[in-house]
Amino acid sequence: MGKLIIVGTVAFDEIETPSGKTDKILGGAATFIGLASSKFDVDAAIVSIVGSDLPKEYLDILSDKKLNLEGLEVVEGGKTFYWKGKYHNDLNSRDTLATELNTLADFNPIVPASYKDAAVVMLGNLHPSVQLSVIKQMEKRPELIVLDTMNFWMDSALPELLEAIKHIDVLTINDEEARQLTGEYSLVTAAHKIYEMGPKYVVIKKGEHGALLFHKEEIFFAPALPLKEVFDPTGAGDTFAGGFSGYLAASNDFSFENMKRAIIHGSNLASFCVERFGTERMVPLTKEEVAKRLETFKLLTQFTIK
């Protein structure tokens, strides 16, 4: 069973969408990545930090999915990272109403000793120096290091981000951020510029418009499943990343052909995530449901032309 290190936030989210609003609920990049990866045969550990205000049942949700929490530091008396946001009617954009770093401000990630030989490292969106410090703790070069980032770090910590990117294999980034990072409008040209920064693979996430995987001159595309209703997009990108990295760790095959499958698995899982608030859909999701929807993905994209 392949080992996977997941680094990212475990957080309180408070969300408002056109469909309704929540109190403080379980969220965070590592949470969504972990839940998605748990749909595969993978030995995954979460490296993160929370305060003692995070209800124990939230941590139980993660440990029930066999996610190793040795690397999840609970700061006694500390407060958990908190994000509050409101989505616009089209669900493609949102306003951040509050961000409290709390314990995350002093996060010094510690990779558990038994995971320092993990085959896959999935670096969720965090300060790039934190991401880099995890890479440096690995005993041997992992088979695959995937890094997710966002425009916030391009604006506030670009040198650190460029340094971290040098050490990774796959960068996952959204379309606007790829354009910002490279100054190129064409995503093909942007991906080629990103290769020069280090990664051999670039995944460009386009939200409801799917995701592109670039490697050398090759391109693979996975659509997002068209849905009757998108309830809450929170965590969809992280769920995608968790499906991608989890599938690759489980299959221990890092070929481009297998990455295509990983992209499809990621898109498939993300299509569930958006159906309910926060983690509500991902927690009870069964492997049977996942396998069934995968068939829908095939119908959506596969054709025969002589």
Added chain:
Amino acid sequence: MGKLIIVGTVAFDEIETPSGKTDKILGGAATFIGLASSKFDVDAAIVSIVGSDLPKEYLDILSDKKLNLEGLEVVEGGKTFYWKGKYHNDLNSRDTLATELNTLADFNPIVPASYKDAAVVMLGNLHPSVQLSVIKQMEKRPELIVLDTMNFWMDSALPELLEAIKHIDVLTINDEEARQLTGEYSLVTAAHKIYEMGPKYVVIKKGEHGALLFHKEEIFFAPALPLKEVFDPTGAGDTFAGGFSGYLAASNDFSFENMKRAIIHGSNLASFCVERFGTERMVPLTKEEVAKRLETFKLLTQFTIK
């Protein structure tokens, strides 16, 4: 060889994009549809109207592609429909700088007698009453009637558009227009509402984000080919429609499985159209180039998952 009726404008376009600008060049929906359909074994006729100011060599471009022009009326002393537009930097939006209907204002389409039994009718974007009048001239119900429209007609001739839509099989429309026509944000729900208006198939065009084909509960998706440079998007949607309808007419198979292929062929041809101004890329395009890029489309979208 399947017969195809193409109704739409043959026009002067004057285009400015971030890459450059043109004088008055050959354009129009029927032009692009016709050129795309000519890549297949199809007997296609263009029904349109122009003024005697349209250079003879423009008409020769069409007749050289074996497009029948009996139904293309040339008004002696009349002026050809003229559109001038400027694309924004992202190429996804444009400003119309000038529109002169000219001879198009009094267009009374006449379907040539020998095409009144055509298997496929492709109604390019025009006043819906003109589109309907073509349907009514057909001797027997065609196997497939495809109608393309735009928001302009929803704003200015909605009752006529709804009447025309009742008589067709496939509506092609872009994503924003599908939302406007139905009042639904979800494209899945929008497609289902459009079924109730008449069409059994709905094609939703998303420009650089590809196209969706809906039929009953089934959905098929074709991406747009990611390109290093999009030079001029003019005519891409019509080229897509021409590839779609031309392939279906040539293959004489109107099953959903074959429509999937038609969508891929349409996307494939559209990927060439945007590489040069106006018709510059489509005119010299060879069947070999088309077949080669189709292989790229397969690599872009096809995967194997057990």
